[in-house]
Amino acid sequence: MSALQLVSARRRRTDQVMRGVLGVATLIALVPLALILFYLLSKGIGAIKSGFFSSDPNLSQCFPHVPGAPPPPPCNIGGIRSAILGTVEIVGLATVIAVPLGIIVALWLTEYGKESPLANIVRYFVDVMTGVPSIVFGLFVYTLLVVSHVGGDAVGWKGALAVALLMLPIVIRSAEVVLLLVPSSLREAALALGSPRWRVVTRVVLPTAGPGLITGSLLAIARGAGETAPLLFTIGAAHVLTGNLGQPMNSLPTQIFSDLGQNTSAFVDRAWGAALTLVAMILLLNLIARAISRRSRLA
Amino acid sequence: MQETRHQFRETLKQLEAQALGGLDLVTAQLDRSLEAVTYQDVELAGMVVADDDRIDGRYLEVHQGVLSLLARQAPVAGDLRIVAALLHIIRCVERMGDQCVNIGKLVPLSGYEAPKDKDILDAIERMGQQARLQVAQAKQAFASRNVELAQDLVRQDAVINKLNREIFRRAVEVGDDLEVREWAMYMILVARCLERIGDNTVDIAEQVVFVVTGLFREFADASTPPAAGTRLS
Amino acid sequence: MIPPDTESKEQTVSTADQPAGQQASVSQPTPAGDERAQGGHSIICKDLNAYYGQFHSIKGIDFVCPANEVTALIGPSGSGKSTVVRCINRMHEEIPGARAEGSVKLDDLDVYGAGVDVTSVRRLIGMVFQKPNPFPTMSIFDNVAAGLRLTGTRSDNLRERVHRALRAVGLWGEVKNRLNAPGIGLSGGQQQRLCIARTVAVEPEVILMDEPCSALDPVATLKIEELIDELKERYTIVIVTHNMQQAARVANSTAFMLDGELIEHAPTNDIFTNPKDERTERYVTGKFG
Numbered sequence: 150m151s152a153l154q155l156v157s158a159r160r161r162r163t164d165q166v167m168r169g170v171l172g173v174a175t176l177i178a179l180v181p182l183a184l185i186l187f188y189l190l191s192k193g194i195g196a197i198k199s200g201f202f203s204s205d206p207n208l209s210q211c212f213p214h215v216p217g218a219p220p221p222p223p224c225n226i227g228g229i230r231s232a233i234l235g236t237v238e239i240v241g242l243a244t245v246i247a248v249p250l251g252i253i254v255a256l257w258l259t260e261y262g263k264e265s266p267l268a269n270i271v272r273y274f275v276d277v278m279t280g281v282p283s284i285v286f287g288l289f290v291y292t293l294l295v296v297s298h299v300g301g302d303a304v305g306w307k308g309a310l311a312v313a314l315l316m317l318p319i320v321i322r323s324a325e326v327v328l329l330l331v332p333s334s335l336r337e338a339a340l341a342l343g344s345p346r347w348r349v350v351t352r353v354v355l356p357t358a359g360p361g362l363i364t365g366s367l368l369a370i371a372r373g374a375g376e377t378a379p380l381l382f383t384i385g386a387a388h389v390l391t392g393n394l395g396q397p398m399n400s401l402p403t404q405i406f407s408d409l410g411q412n413t414s415a416f417v418d419r420a421w422g423a424a425l426t427l428v429a430m431i432l433l434l435n436l437i438a439r440a441i442s443r444r445s446r447l448a
Numbered sequence: 449m450q451e452t453r454h455q456f457r458e459t460l461k462q463l464e465a466q467a468l469g470g471l472d473l474v475t476a477q478l479d480r481s482l483e484a485v486t487y488q489d490v491e492l493a494g495m496v497v498a499d500d501d502r503i504d505g506r507y508l509e510v511h512q513g514v515l516s517l518l519a520r521q522a523p524v525a526g527d528l529r530i531v532a533a534l535l536h537i538i539r540c541v542e543r544m545g546d547q548c549v550n551i552g553k554l555v556p557l558s559g560y561e562a563p564k565d566k567d568i569l570d571a572i573e574r575m576g577q578q579a580r581l582q583v584a585q586a587k588q589a590f591a592s593r594n595v596e597l598a599q600d601l602v603r604q605d606a607v608i609n610k611l612n613r614e615i616f617r618r619a620v621e622v623g624d625d626l627e628v629r630e631w632a633m634y635m636i637l638v639a640r641c642l643e644r645i646g647d648n649t650v651d652i653a654e655q656v657v658f659v660v661t662g663l664f665r666e667f668a669d670a671s672t673p674p675a676a677g678t679r680l681s
Numbered sequence: 682m683i684p685p686d687t688e689s690k691e692q693t694v695s696t697a698d699q700p701a702g703q704q705a706s707v708s709q710p711t712p713a714g715d716e717r718a719q720g721g722h723s724i725i726c727k728d729l730n731a732y733y734g735q736f737h738s739i740k741g742i743d744f745v746c747p748a749n750e751v752t753a754l755i756g757p758s759g760s761g762k763s764t765v766v767r768c769i770n771r772m773h774e775e776i777p778g779a780r781a782e783g784s785v786k787l788d789d790l791d792v793y794g795a796g797v798d799v800t801s802v803r804r805l806i807g808m809v810f811q812k813p814n815p816f817p818t819m820s821i822f823d824n825v826a827a828g829l830r831l832t833g834t835r836s837d838n839l840r841e842r843v844h845r846a847l848r849a850v851g852l853w854g855e856v857k858n859r860l861n862a863p864g865i866g867l868s869g870g871q872q873q874r875l876c877i878a879r880t881v882a883v884e885p886e887v888i889l890m891d892e893p894c895s896a897l898d899p900v901a902t903l904k905i906e907e908l909i910d911e912l913k914e915r916y917t918i919v920i921v922t923h924n925m926q927q928a929a930r931v932a933n934s935t936a937f938m939l940d941g942e943l944i945e946h947a948p949t950n951d952i953f954t955n956p957k958d959e960r961t962e963r964y965v966t967g968k969f970g
Contacts, residue, residue, distance in 0.1 A: 353831075525953060662954065
């Protein structure tokens with residue numbers, strides 16, 4: 150007959166110590182995050198004055214106030230409207246390129262390539278691409294398209310291409326994971342009914358994986374929207390609002406980058422405001438992705 | 449490696465032992481009933497009648513065992529044939545027991561004196577020995593699943609049937625002797641009971657063939673003589 | 682479509698003395714579908730071999746499934762019974778590295794014949810799997826219609842065919858008021874019947890069932906067995922089962938397989954009262970698992 154033992158004091162102490170260690174580590178990790186959010190909010194909110202979202206950045210200069218000299222003219226450097234729209238257009242084009250292409254590659258990997266040597270090579274390269282620094286994509290597009298003056302100099306669509314290259318491996322990886330989650334019994338059932346394989350993919354696999362694919366794509370978009378390096382040399386410097394991707398374009402990351410280069414507080418404030426806007430947009434995308442994934446039946 | 453369904457096989461073996469053990473009970477009853485006839489022992493005959501309860505009890509045991517096995521173990525193929533055969537056999541056992549009881553009941557009716565015909569008594573004794581032999585052979589045949597031994601019972605049964613007809617003839621012959629003839633009538637009935645016992649052993653033999661081959665065939669009925677002639681019974 | 686050999690079959694029907702208005706068209710399913718019950722369809726496998734890479738899993742078997750009968754395949758795990766059934770509708774070749782050789786004839790047509798379209802084979806030979814697998818994104822109606830839509834069958838009376846299929850499997854009463862509810866909202870037994878309805882809606886000639894009741898409770902199992910009994914009036918059914926009692930209950934004939942060989946194939950009654958092969962006897966009486 151075995152007797153039930155009570156937890157020893159030593160074990161209880163160890164348990165408490167470990168819990169303490171874990172709690173402290175978590176706090177340490179959260180502190181920078183909290184600080185960033187705090188700064189974002191406090192500095193960013195301050196920058197959002199009237200006209201912040203409705204006017205484009207203009208070329209006015211802000212002169213610092215020199216004591217003794219007459220006060221400088223009022224500084225109105227404008228808002229970030231063209232940057233927001235630029236980001237939307239650039240990321241939009243990047244999405245249109247990367248998401249369908251990525252999903253198709255993922256479909257090939259799961260439905261046709263499977264474990265073949267070619268498929269494994271493709272997977273390896275996709276893995277490598279996820280690790281490539283984002284500036285390399287910018288550099289690649291810069292060298293290939295901007296320097297060679299193909300279709301103009303630094304313009305919007307070249308930046309979008311660089312962002313698309315960055316998003317592509319992310320879309321492929323997440324789509325492949327989601328597609329693999331579709332139970333093979335569903336494919337079998339469809340095949341056994343006499344369906345050709347392509348219909349199995351379009352009518353069964355894709356609809357079933359749908360929500361997961363959307364979630365993965367949204368996360369890739371969120372990632373792409375925040376990248377600065379691919380855009381630095383590829384979209385050119387512009388401030389005007391433009392819907393033409395064949396022209397140089399503004400974007401939130403590049404706007405923040407250029408604003409931080411100025412040493413006047415007005416610009417820095419605007420940078421914080423832009424940063425807050427960008428983070429808010431990305432947060433929104435994340436929330437939508439979560440909401441969709443929660444309603445999904447797979448992941 | 450232990451065989452699968454160990455419990456089931458054990459239960460089936462025990463059931464078979466119980467059913468075949470019934471044949472031993474029959475043999476004991478047979479011996480005693482014949483002794484009662486030979487020595488006109490009415491008390492012994494009474495014991496035979498009373499002891500039939502044991503055979504009836506054995507019948508119920510085996511019957512219940514078969515039901516239980518069918519319900520719980522779902523026997524198929526060879527096992528199923530054995531179970532069906534056991535049910536058949538235990539019914540034969542019960543019928544043979546009843547025949548012994550009939551013999552026992554005839555003893556007091558045939559009177560307390562001893563005027564008998566020696567020939568008839570001899571024939572009765574020989575019939576009894578033959579019946580005993582057949583019961584033992586049936587048991588052996590089933591236990592060892594021996595088809596030849598089973599089929600031989602048909603030939604054996606012919607002996608009993610021949611003796612039965614002999615006794616009838618002899619009884620008719622002594623019909624004029626007033627003192628003996630009533631006793632002789634009862635001896636015909638006793639012979640009839642013994643002949644029935646013989647038929648039951650042939651039924652058991654048919655079950656042996658069924659279990660082994662899966663085919664059920666009625667053995668040639670040996671009670672009618674091959675040649676056309678006086679048709680008895 | 683099936684190679685041109687069928688043309689001769691169709692002509693035999695229409696050249697019989699029939700007035701012009703009465704042309705029986707064999708190729709399309711008729712609205713009532715009753716005409717299909719005549720002229721059943723058999724499966725004859727000859728010298729069937731199957732491989733998983735190097736592993737020789739089915740070793741040259743000859744196997745016949747008579748028309749409008751239920752044929753059961755029993756045997757221990759790994760005996761190859763599921764493989765045989767998957768060779769019949771050519772699902773076996775969907776496994777990477779797997780191949781099959783030999784001939785499997787649906788009536789006169791070898792499904793492994795040169796140039797035969799695999800999808801048309803599977804339209805004629807349907808399959809029900811062990812675990813019910815209704816399509817999760819589709820409603821009950823869409824699930825049953827899936828077979829028709831996935832095979833690109835143009836159908837004017839889609840609704841009618843779906844309703845008929847649901848009636849045929851005994852689900853109609855239970856779902857008629859919620860045809861748009863998701864298919865996966867049904868109980869296990871209902872889901873399996875839904876999958877059978879999906880298979881039946883395509884109007885195959887043969888239905889293969891790979892342990893269809895393994896994942897179900899006893900009551901659902903018995904309902905499906907009743908259904909199998911009704912379905913055999915119109916289809917030829919081949920069922921793989923681990924449960925010998927089930928084979929004993931539903932099958933007209935039973936085939937015993939061991940290590941990739943077909944040991945014995947006989948009327949079910951004979952297999953379970955007097956099997957000819959010692960190995961069959963040992964398997965059905967449980968002397969080995």
